[in-house]
Amino acid sequence: METLSKITHSIKQNLVLFISLAAMVLYSSCGTSNAGNGAGAPPPPELPVITVSAQPVTTYSEYTASLQGTRDIEIRPQVDGYLEAINVDEGAYVHKGQVLFRIDARPYAEQLNTANAILLSAKAALANADINVKKLTPLVQNNVISDVQLQQAKAAYDAAAANVAQAKAQVQSAKINLDYTRVTAPADGFIGKIPFKTGSLASKVQVEPLTVLSENKTVHAYFTMSEVDFIKFKETFAGNSIQEKISHMPAVELILADNAPHPLKGKVELAEGQFDKTNGTISFRATFDNANGLLRSGNTGKIRIPSISSSSLVVPQEATFEVQDKVFVYALTDSNKVVGTPLTVTGTSGRFYVVSKGIKSGDKIVYKGIDRLRDGMVIKPTVVPADSLLKTASL
Structure with missing residues (x-):
């Protein structure tokens, strides 16, 4: 029994020693870890x-714009008839006075011939009336016939003179109609779509024009401002009136659909007198030189207005x-x-x-x-x- 007691006591001492050593190792490990954390904290990022x-700074305001030529002229026939010839192609550049279309001129040439014949007849009647007046005048002066006959002769002369004037007017009208069979360009510009073909009937009352001529040596870019933008515009530029403020605006840029700027700058010229009640915007127009013809009516783009801040x-x-x-x-x-x-x-x-x-x-x-x-x-x-x-x- 004494030997068993000694063995048990020895085991207890060894167990206590083991636990103590384990605690010391654990404490040492925790201390080392904590010390390491404190010493290895990362520095602030540089x-x-x-x-x-x-x-x-120069800032810009951009507004969507649509382009139109200085004038978009509808080319319409002034006389009725069949299109005998179309002398231009769509998209062609033409000069003022150039013949664009020819309408069958034969009926109008015959009208002119008829008017000239009527004029000749009227001139002959006038000459005959003049002879009667000259014949009766001395007879009245010598009291051979009454003055009434001379007055009748003078009245016939006046009527014949009026017929001559009317016949001359008919001749001029026939010449004008004959000239109208040659449809010419009223200005330099580009030809638009031509919906008619040779042989089509052209009429003064037709709804669709023969074509549209765009005069675009200069083009107008129309754009709109909202009420907020308009107030900002008035506050940005000097002047007592809208026109004065517009005159103080710097040159503006036109940004085309491919985001490339037009090589020449333009000038804002006018503003519409009132806001559109439907969408609450007011319209402006900027004008750009287009001598090279790169811009066409119907193009779209953006107007870029600069504002300089010191x-x-x-x-x-x-x-x-x-x-x-x-x-x-x-x-x-x-x-x-x-x-x-x-x-x-x-x-x-x-x-x-x-x-x-x-x-x-x-x-x-x-x-x-x-x-x-x-x-x-x-x-x-x-x-x-x-x-x-x-x-x-x-x-």
Whole structure:
């Protein structure tokens, strides 16, 4: 029994020693881990920072526009008849006076012949009436016949003279109608669609014109402004009246459908007198030179109106992020902490935002690496020269 008791006591001592050693190892392991965590904490991220400054900026407002030639002239027949010839093709450039269509002239040539014959007959009757007047005049003077006969002869002469005048008018009318069988261009321009063919019947009362001639050495670009844009326009440009404000507007650009600018700038000339009640817009017109004929009636594009600001805050778009359709930047505080700051954006300028509220000149913002940031984080700023980024831009 004494031997068993000694064995049991020895086992208990060994168990206590094992537990003590295990506890010491566990404590040592935890201590080492905690010490390691404290010594290995990562340093603040090093990120580029720029200083916001005011810059001269030219911003642009864009409006959808439709183009029309200076005049779009409907070419219509002035006489009825069959089209004998079509001397131009669709899209051709023609000059004033050039013959475009020929209408069968034979009926009108015969009308002229008839009118000339009537004129000759009327002239003969006038000559006969003149002879009677000259014959009766001395007889009346010598009291051979009564004055009544002479007055009758003079009245017949006047009627014959009137018939001559009427016959001359008929001749002129017949000549005009004969000339109308040659349909000529009233101005230089481009020929539009020709819906008729040789042999088609042309009529003065037909609904559809023979074609449309676009006179487009200059073109008009028509565009509309909303009421809000119109108020902004009035506030932007100097002048006591709308026409004065328009006269102070700079030259405008025409951006074509392929986003390429028209090589020549234009000038806004007039505004419609009132707003359209249906859509609440007011119309403007800009005029562009088109000597090379690149622009055609029916083209579409955008009018770009510049507005120059001598001092505006600009922020690189890559330094911003969006939350619920609002634009933010990470502003840097004195303690190198970053704070998400909302901006009021008034426009874009290339890869820059034009800002009116949220930051001010001299504030520092994080330029890159913003996807790794959270509010309140501390960073190590690296200053990037603003002049290399914030240059004068155009909206």
